[in-house]
Amino acid sequence: MKKIFAFLLSFALLTPIFFSSAAEARSTKPAANQSTQSKIPIIKTMPTDDGWLSNIDNGLELxxxxxxxxxLFYALYLHGQYGMTQGYAATYYVEQAEFKNAVKDKYILVYYTQQTADQTLKSKYNIxxxxxxxxLILDSSGNELAREQKAVSVQHLVDFVN
Structure with missing residues (x-):
């Protein structure tokens, strides 16, 4: 009887030690049903070293x-719950070498987002x-020559600017 009592006592004392570390280890792992989708950074501005300006007036002057x-590139840069918006995908596409080569030395590049474009700019260019x-492709006076509102692929945008 003493052996059974000693066994039960040791089991009762040691069980929390073993199972608490296992429970702790499980709590640090993400649950299987949690979203493991990678976070994509929000692009608020385009790299100036690639020639992107953030002001249309400076772009017109140049x-x-x-x-x-x-x-003139306006993009809604949010990454929505159902995937990338057209604008978000486009910010990725214009950073590809294919697009950069297509616009190099041909265009002045100006970038706006929903946070940087004021109502005056949106009204003027009908955004x-x-x-x-x-x-939008604009002439040097700011008149609209062409407009694209879809970003299907890098090649689609390359075809548009050519």
Whole structure:
């Protein structure tokens, strides 16, 4: 009887030690049903070393000086619960070498997001408040020559700017 009592006592004392460390280890692992989707960084501005400006007035001035056209790129950069928005995908596409080569030395690049574009800019270039993406080609005076509102692929945008 003493052996059974000693066994039960030792079992009662040692069980929490073994199972608490196992429970603790399980709590640090993500649950199987938790989202393990990787976080994609939000792109608020495009790299200036790639030639992107954040002001249309500066872009127009440069376009007139260099006799170039302008690409005015407006993108809603949110990564929604159902996947990337058109604007978010486009911010990725314009950073690809294919697109960079297509616009190199041909265009002045200007980038706006829903947070940096004021209502005056949206009105002037007819950018809807719910627009996910607008890519406009402007002449050096700021007149619209062409507009694209879809970012299907890098090649799609390359074809648009060519």
């Amino acid at each position: 376009a007139q000086q260099q006799n170039k056209k302008i690409i 809807a408040d719910n627009s996910q993406m607008d890519m």
